[in-house]
Amino acid sequence: ALTASLQVARDYVRAHPHHSAMIIGSDIARYGLATAGEVTQGAGAISMLIKENPAIIALEDGHTSHSENINDFWRPNNLATAVVDGHYSRDVYLDFFKSTFKPFLAEKQLQVSDFAGICYHLPYTKMGYKAHKIAIEGQDDETVKRLSDNFQLSAKYSRQVGNIYTASLYMSVLSLLENGNLEAGDRIGFFSYGSGAMAEFFSGKVVAGYQKRLRPALHARMLKERIRLGVGQYEDIFTEGLEALPENVEFTSDANHGTWYLAGQEGYVRQYKQK
Secondary structure (H helix, E strand, O other): OHHHHHHHHHHHHHHOOOOOEEEEEEEEEOOOOOOOOHHHOEEEEEEEEEOOOOOOEEEOOOOEEEEOOOOOEEOOOOOOOOEEOHHHHHHHHHHHHHHHHHHHHHHHOOOHHHOOEEEEOOOOHHHHHHHHHHHHOOOOHHHHHHHHHHHHHHOHHHHHHOOOHHHHHHHHHHHHHHHOOOOOOOEEEEEEEEOOOEEEEEEEEEOOOHHHHOOHHHHHHHHHOOOOOOHHHHHHHHHHHOOOOOOOEEOOOOOOOOOEEEEEEEOOEEEEEEO
């Protein structure tokens, strides 16, 4: 969904070059307790500002896409948690990567060696690594090392946050930008995937001075300020979160000062407050 929003925003800015667009991708990956997908859970959001003259990454023209009617993952209407066929979903993900990556190279007349890094949708890092191995197969040692090193850097935030669905790819991009050592003009590949299923591959080039727009210290602090829970605490909170939000009950927050939090629901409207 966030990739679709990015494309719409890009086309809007092309048609209205003096305008800007902000898009936000936010999600919660929640599976049942004691299920295979439980360890991949995560929650988070990514926002992007799309402008005529980008300050971080300039998207290149063209993309390749592939879509099929695939039941690898979904959340039934009567469930609050997702259902996934893990092995099947992995195989579909890899098939869709092959169906978009190689055609993109052919269409744009590019080589794998033309990329400084390739970022992937990362529901969990091992799935992205399997696609990465397909990408580097048969490449020279220098290309393999560069792309492999940058894959590990792009997966750093994913290992700390988990799966955030629609924003996962773009958290990988942010992780590479903030933890890597890219230079102006370096090309980054984007592999976007959504179960159901849809995949796209496109690319962009790093803009000179991009480091000035990044906030690695802020993100490091956000991750450090999280509260570690015991298994029992986590399971209690998880179970409570599956229940319908009660009416006219005010919640408190143990977050840091200045943090916005869900304070309750009144008249079926969620109430938010800043601590």
